Amino acid sequence: MVVRRKNKVALPPEVCPLRQCMSILGGAWTPNIIWYLSGRPRRFSELRADIGEISAKVLTVRLRRLEASGVVHREVMPTSPPTVEYRLSELGQELKPAIAAIVDVGHRLKKISAKKNVPGGLRT
Amino acid sequence: MVVRRKNKVALPPEVCPLRQCMSILGGAWTPNIIWYLSGRPRRFSELRADIGEISAKVLTVRLRRLEASGVVHREVMPTSPPTVEYRLSELGQELKPAIAAIVDVGHRLKKISAKKNVPGGLRT
DNA sequence: GTACGTGGTTTCCTTTTGGTAACCGCAAAA
DNA sequence: TTTTGCGGTTACCAAAAGGAAACCACGTAC
Numbered sequence: 001m002v003v004r005r006k007n008k009v010a011l012p013p014e015v016c017p018l019r020q021c022m023s024i025l026g027g028a029w030t031p032n033i034i035w036y037l038s039g040r041p042r043r044f045s046e047l048r049a050d051i052g053e054i055s056a057k058v059l060t061v062r063l064r065r066l067e068a069s070g071v072v073h074r075e076v077m078p079t080s081p082p083t084v085e086y087r088l089s090e091l092g093q094e095l096k097p098a099i100a101a102i103v104d105v106g107h108r109l110k111k112i113s114a115k116k117n118v119p120g121g122l123r124t
Numbered sequence: 125m126v127v128r129r130k131n132k133v134a135l136p137p138e139v140c141p142l143r144q145c146m147s148i149l150g151g152a153w154t155p156n157i158i159w160y161l162s163g164r165p166r167r168f169s170e171l172r173a174d175i176g177e178i179s180a181k182v183l184t185v186r187l188r189r190l191e192a193s194g195v196v197h198r199e200v201m202p203t204s205p206p207t208v209e210y211r212l213s214e215l216g217q218e219l220k221p222a223i224a225a226i227v228d229v230g231h232r233l234k235k236i237s238a239k240k241n242v243p244g245g246l247r248t
Numbered sequence: 249g250t251a252c253g254t255g256g257t258t259t260c261c262t263t264t265t266g267g268t269a270a271c272c273g274c275a276a277a278a
Numbered sequence: 279t280t281t282t283g284c285g286g287t288t289a290c291c292a293a294a295a296g297g298a299a300a301c302c303a304c305g306t307a308c
Contacts (some may be wrong), residue, residue: 017230018155018223024233025226028296031142044255055297060256080305081254094232098225099142102149105222107139109148109215152266168285179267185284204275205284 023097024069029054030062031099034088037072038096041087071095145222153178154186155223158212161196162220165211184209195219 003098025031029051036042036050048059063086066072077083089093128154149155153175160174166236172183187210201207212219225235 015234016156017227017234018159019230020233021230022155022228031146032140034143047252056256057241057258057298058296059151062295076255078252081252082304084255091233094229098229101222102145105140105218106139106143106145108218109144110139110141169283180286181268182266185266200285203284205282206274208285212307 037088041085043083161212165209167207
């Protein structure tokens with residue numbers, strides 16, 4: 001019995017742009033984080049307060065992932081107690097139009113669902 | 125002991141537009157479905173083939189939810205075997221710019237991650 | 249010494265999600 | 279009569295996600 005190479009040569013991933021981008025935007029609160037950071041840099045506790053319902057754990061996980069994907073920059077300031085500032089990287093800035101578009105649709109959805117008396121439409 | 129009315133008068137939901145919109149776009153494959161439907165109306169089996177990896181169950185659930193939220197219109201055609209056509213409603217059309225913006229970022233992410241040799245960035 | 253604030257981490261738990269596979273009803277075709 | 283295609287539905291299951299609460303290190307303030 002001989003070990004053979006597979007017939008298919010592991011066809012290149014050919015990532016779908018939509019999935020590519022959604023893999024960054026996915027997960028609870030991620031768009032909100034980007035939204036707030038698009039305003040100005042923020043500290044951990046600021047983001048926590050801004051978003052309100054997010055847990056520390058999830059916020060940590062999100063920020064770590066965004067950092068790993070190059071969307072967010074993390075900087076420790078030499079203060080005491082040390083504060084940490086998060087801001088959108090150059091790459092992160094590219095997401096702003098997408099987030100803005102989503103927010104924009106959100107506004108229109110609100111108007112429409114108000115007209116139609118669909119109480120809030122779908123909620124999470 | 126007297127039953128009292130609550131102090132807070134059930135403050136209005138005050139839905140965040142971002143969450144509002146993401147509650148529609150959320151869930152695996154949803155943006156892809158909208159993307160394909162934004163091209164032209166499609167049948168169930170077409171969408172299934174277009175997206176490829178989606179299961180019938182999830183596709184059903186997504187379409188039902190999109191229909192319920194008024195984004196997608198479902199029409200049964202009087203053919204045999206009966207075919208069902210899905211298309212974006214007027215409200216669904218509003219989502220096109222947002223999806224387009226996301227796709228656009230996806231393209232740029234691809235270029236950047238190619239440059240940086242981050243192999244695909246984050247995958248789902 | 250003790251408490252406090254910052255920015256987390258860790259553990260545990262419940263809920264949600266999404267996939268697989270089997271099944272279904274109908275009408276037409278073979 | 280059996281099969282085929284369409285458009286699903288259902289039951290079951292494993293994995294992932296996300297929340298709560300406890301914990302942690304560090305330097306400063308009291």
